Amino acid sequence: MPLVTAAALIVAAGRGSRASGSGLPPKQYAPLAGRPVLTHAIAAFHAVPEIQRIAVVIHPDDAELYADCVRLAPDRLLAPVIGGATRQESVRLGLEALSADAPDLVLIHDAARPLVSPDTIQGVLDALRNHEGALAAQPVADTLKRAHGDGTVSDTLSRNGLWQAQTPQGFRFALIRAAHARAAADGRDDFTDDAALAEWAGLGVALVASPRRNFKITTQEDLAMAENLLRSNEPRLETRTGTGFDVHAFCEGDHVWVGGVRIAHDKGLSAHSDGDAPLHALTDALLGAIGEGDIGQHFPPSDPRWKGAASHIFLADAAQRVATRGGRIVNVDLTILCETPRIGPHRDAIRGRVAEILGLDVARVSVKATTTERLGFTGRGEGLAAMAAATVLMPA
Ligand SMILES: Nc1ccn([C@@H]2O[C@H](COP(=O)(O)OP(=O)(O)OP(=O)(O)O)[C@@H](O)[C@H]2O)c(=O)n1
Numbered sequence: 144m145p146l147v148t149a150a151a152l153i154v155a156a157g158r159g160s161r162a163s164g165s166g167l168p169p170k171q172y173a174p175l176a177g178r179p180v181l182t183h184a185i186a187a188f189h190a191v192p193e194i195q196r197i198a199v200v201i202h203p204d205d206a207e208l209y210a211d212c213v214r215l216a217p218d219r220l221l222a223p224v225i226g227g228a229t230r231q232e233s234v235r236l237g238l239e240a241l242s243a244d245a246p247d248l249v250l251i252h253d254a255a256r257p258l259v260s261p262d263t264i265q266g267v268l269d270a271l272r273n274h275e276g277a278l279a280a281q282p283v284a285d286t287l288k289r290a291h292g293d294g295t296v297s298d299t300l301s302r303n304g305l306w307q308a309q310t311p312q313g314f315r316f317a318l319i320r321a322a323h324a325r326a327a328a329d330g331r332d333d334f335t336d337d338a339a340l341a342e343w344a345g346l347g348v349a350l351v352a353s354p355r356r357n358f359k360i361t362t363q364e365d366l367a368m369a370e371n372l373l374r375s376n377e378p379r380l381e382t383r384t385g386t387g388f389d390v391h392a393f394c395e396g397d398h399v400w401v402g403g404v405r406i407a408h409d410k411g412l413s414a415h416s417d418g419d420a421p422l423h424a425l426t427d428a429l430l431g432a433i434g435e436g437d438i439g440q441h442f443p444p445s446d447p448r449w450k451g452a453a454s455h456i457f458l459a460d461a462a463q464r465v466a467t468r469g470g471r472i473v474n475v476d477l478t479i480l481c482e483t484p485r486i487g488p489h490r491d492a493i494r495g496r497v498a499e500i501l502g503l504d505v506a507r508v509s510v511k512a513t514t515t516e517r518l519g520f521t522g523r524g525e526g527l528a529a530m531a532a533a534t535v536l537m538p539a
């Protein structure tokens with residue numbers, strides 16, 4: 144295929160009256176599996192590299208709702224376009240806005256179809272190599288009845304060759320723009336989709352089989368169905384916790400490593416590695432949470448590779464083990480026990496360093512310190528001890 148430019152036009156200017164309830168936003172802004180319906184649709188197009196630009200048509204009252212949907216706006220998103228009173232009019236206004244820098248192809252999509260897949264989008268794009276227009280659609284699977292006005296059956300229709308139209312519906316941009324402009328000029332405002340308008344204009348339109356899950360959210364029931372579908376794809380996670388404890392004796396030296404931070408001190412810590420007991424305790428807490436033994440098993444003191452090693456290596460390895468198994472660290476909590484050095488002045492630096500090693504927000508890392516009231520080996524200043532707890536979410 145020669146190099147072509149392709150844009151997506153997502154129409155989101157409807158009022159969603161069939162799905163509305165008092166106090167609810169229009170359906171395209173309703174929350175679905177943690178983010179607005181419209182955000183799902185935008186993300187699907189963003190996942191297709193051939194789509195270079197995405198324009199969204201919105202209702203003039205929805206500017207704030209729209210801004211909330213695109214806080215993490217993908218780079219290919221254009222400024223929103225204000226829509227019209229019907230879907231057809233909203234599409235026409237969107238096409239006019241895109242014509243300032245016209246793409247070769249345009250894929251028109253309902254914001255109300257959040258479960259569209261990048262494969263379906265790609266399928267419609269591919270069909271445009273050989274056709275002026277192409278739409279995602281699904282063969283009719285149920286028997287069709289025509290009804291009398293009183294709700295009784297008049298007759299049964301053949302479903303042979305019948306398809307249900309979905310979106311995206313893709314077209315050569317210049318052709319669909321001209322068709323929409325002509326329909327408006329002729330006073331034709333009754334097209335419920337762009338493929339019907341394209342057929343009226345004499346364009347050849349191909350059907351691209353698309354799954355049932357690309358359904359349009361029309362009612363609250365549809366919204367609940369979409370929520371269930373998305374939630375059922377998520378792995379079930381369970382909470383696991385682990386604890387760790389470590390001690391290192393003081394020896395001659397001029398600094399100690401505590402929680403990944405070098406602290407000047409009148410002693411050092413005796414160890415095969417750098418002796419960072421807090422990081423060792425945290426490593427054990429993570430390994431404990433995922434049932435993968437302890438630090439000594441993975442980094443034996445007998446192994447010369449770990450002589451003088453920086454302990455962030457051990458902690459990062461444990462975090463990687465959590466991630467490799469599909470897990471996520473929720474929070475870690477560290478308690479450091481010593482008379483000296485004083486930990487308070489270094490607490491923020493330690494929190495920051497641990498957060499950095501684990502790739503966590505600093506709010507998920509807690510660092511506490513205490514003396515042992517001059518009791519025991521820490522009280523006598525013979526060594527430094529650390530206790531840690533970690534919580535992780537793991538696939539069940
Ligand atoms: N004036 C309009 C009407 C509809 N749409 C968009 O067209 C898509 C399909 O329309 P539909 O499901 O009929 O949405 P609504 O018109 O919002 O719903 P309702 O008819 O229940 O009010 C939706 O993404 C809707 O936001 C639009 O951009 N402009």
Ligand SMILES: C[C@](O)(CO)[C@H](O)COP(=O)(O)O
Nearest residue numbers: 230253308309310335336359
């Ligand atoms: C365009 C469309 O999604 C194709 O099925 C549909 O026609 C739009 O919804 P409406 O309820 O007809 O406005």
